[in-house]
Amino acid sequence: MRFTSPQTLLTLTVAATSVAAAPFEYPLPDGFPTPSPAQIAAIEQLAGGTLPNGPSPANLTKTAITNLHLLALNEFFETAYFTELLANVTNDVPGYDAGSIAPLDKTYVVDALTAVVNQEQLHALGINAILAGAGHKIIKPCEYEFPVTTFKQAILLAQTFTDVVLGTLPKAQAIFAADGGDESPLIQLFGSVLAQEGEQAGFYRYVQKKTPSAAPFLTGGSPSFTFTAIQAFIVNGSCPQPLPDIALTTFGTLNVLTTPEAKNMTLDFSVSGSVSPFNNSIVYLSGQNLPVAVPISNVKPVAGAFQFQASFPFESGFANGLTIAALVKGAGTTFNSTDSVAKATVYGPGLIEVD
Template identity: 40%
Template sequence: MYASIATALLGASALAAARPSKENKGWGTTTSSTTEYGAMPSSTQSNGWGWGNKGGSSTSSAADAGQSAFSFPLPNGFPNVSASALKDLEIAAQGVPGNGAAPMVSEDAKTSFRFIAFNELFEVAFFTELVNNITSGHYTVPNGQSANVLRALHAVQAQEEIHALGANNLLKANGANPIIPCKYDFPVDKFEDAIALASTFTDVTVGTLQDVQKTLAKDQDPVGTIQLIGSVIGQEGEQNGFYRNLNGKIPSALPFLTTSKREFAFSAINQNFVVRGSCPNIGDIKLPIFAKLDVLNVDPNQQPVNTTFKYAADNDNVYSGNPDDLSLVYINQQTLPIVLPLKMPQQNGNTLSFEADFPGDFPFHMNGLTIAVVAKGKDFKSVDDVAAATLFGPALIEIN
């Protein structure tokens, strides 16, 4: 199998600038095959932490400021939630945050929790808009499932709010500023596409939280933080089983879900959903934003597989090296990175087109989420190695 790929020759710090259209989802491609946070008021503090307490840089992104976009606060005041509003939020979420003392964590753990707050704020925005699109009649839920779907999504929305509040409260307990929400634009316009998108970014979240657990353990952060992240991985997995089932898939995609990196998830959210210039303190999150890699089409039943990628980025970050020094790297399940050469490269301006194998047959079985990046180098033994050398990506491919 082969994938036709187009990518701009851009540096590792390049930032996507083009707003995704409704037609081009930008985030990734879903394919079926038979082989296939905000701060709470200082006056409403308590000593709980969990993923929420009792109480209340330059930026770049896919979307251009000034266009219609989702922005906070929510009707309940989120991300600034009063004590009474938080009680209602816990009822909607069907559970409460942990109430132990917030642990003191390492500097890298602060980076993780800054990313988590950033990610959860994005998810709150997405599910709030999704619920509104259903209740307003803009989205049609098939098969008379509207009431059941809304019941689930209302709970998910509230649970994500508690996740975001808790991550920011842990930061505040460690003397760090909470992450302030951005404005967001979501490039979907019907229910099925919104659910597919939710499934994909939830897959990425589950993979990225594996990375967070690993870094917490490596830095010998309090074991309670690792336990907490594990509980959220389970919660996100429960969500994704629901989304997959809604779109006609079995609830569990794989025996071992695809791993990811904080850098990949942070880049993807910025590239695809965040309105440029709308994040007040995104510079506090010390993670790179890679150049954007879009998947436009994948058909694993067609040989060669025609998979098209494209970039948009700042002109100051053009990659001027030899394309022969680059590799396409696939990350799938818990297997070692699959490193492939770029075949038949053809340059057109700042865009490089090339072909690369898509190993969709045995023994690879590239089911579930596959993360694709273009990295400088040829030999990568781990996902950590791949992230350290990544220039473009991630592109996200879902099969079955």
């Protein structure tokens, strides 16, 4: 896309960045996010399928509403991201020659991205229909900025945030099943979305000549980690409804300054506030294993921020693909779930991709 690529993208840390290009804004030429019935039919044709026509819950719990708001927020972001990526590839914007990556050709990439854009639109419309059908506030799109300038960077970032979504959807399914409401129809519905996002992830990995399936068990996450990561791409103050209305936590930014590799190594991090090896530690979420907490060291102030180091014990059983890092309160603490990590998090998520 047309934006300056920061060092944080190259190290796979999703962080806000200042850019010179105009932000991405809705609506789209096809009427989205408020398409007419005829426009919806055209979107469905390009997406390869229709909106679900089965019943949805008449009543939603507070927790379910929060999860649906998060999922809709993500779908609007993804639609914007892939719409601009598709436009850049279609219009031969410098740096977006998809056909330069064997064995791809431009037509295949355009067809694939066209399907993705329209599928993401239906995801967003479907979630908002569930909210509206139960009498609750729908999510409206914001303005967005994307820190990539080439096709390769855009696909790498697409893989990263799709991996985050793949860790978020099972959590949403578990919440729908356990919160005491009547959201059971949503479990299967979002299982189908989870599978669709998995098919997308395989494509993004294939484009990078990676094994299409990263690991036997993918990394889980926390709704608040996803909520924080999405906000890195939202233009401040551009959302029609205040983001604090979504009942999730926004963490401080955790920058991963070292390019991680598939081996035991030391990583450099930075945060905006003070940290201490006596009061903080780094926790990693990788695969479906228990969280791994490691001490931090060599804390030093640098240019108004604080840098520090922590070991990255990849060879102790980490999965390929996404690992999530978080700076938490406490040193020497043991965590037994992603939820317990999120409750203790001060800065995060640091998004690490290793293959």
